[in-house]
Amino acid sequence: MKLILGIAGSTVAVVAATAIGLHASSEDHSYRPQDSMVLGGYEGWWNATLVAGSSAGLPKETVAVNTTSNQIVDASNRAKNDAGQTTLISDVHFDVVPDPSWPKNSVVIIDTSSKKVIDSFPVDEKGWPIYSEESNPQ
Numbered sequence: 001m002k003l004i005l006g007i008a009g010s011t012v013a014v015v016a017a018t019a020i021g022l023h024a025s026s027e028d029h030s031y032r033p034q035d036s037m038v039l040g041g042y043e044g045w046w047n048a049t050l051v052a053g054s055s056a057g058l059p060k061e062t063v064a065v066n067t068t069s070n071q072i073v074d075a076s077n078r079a080k081n082d083a084g085q086t087t088l089i090s091d092v093h094f095d096v097v098p099d100p101s102w103p104k105n106s107v108v109i110i111d112t113s114s115k116k117v118i119d120s121f122p123v124d125e126k127g128w129p130i131y132s133e134e135s136n137p138q
Helices: 002-025 078-082
Strands: 059-068 073-078 108-113 117-124
Touching: 073 078
Parallel strands: none
Antiparallel strands: 059 073, 059 108, 108 117
């Protein structure tokens, strides 16, 4: 009787360990953005938080405009950010005037004080930046 229970117990342990091992090895650890993820905004030199030094010459306020929709999709205000506050799009009062010279399927970063495009980058249909070999050397 002890022999039968011992064999049955060992069999259950082996089957359980195999099932756990198969499950663990089948997990997909690759990163894929989800459609439902909230995009926290675009990061770049125009809205960087300085570790040390002066922010002289950096824009005090910017908007990011998607050139496909001509809508403001992000905003940054240095004073609010330095105070630890989030800048909402509704916090920035800026009228978008589409310019035919803006790159298509992109986001343009506009300094609200000068109304000039200070940077741009291509994006996909969901607004995710598109990195090319030229812009992302390895």
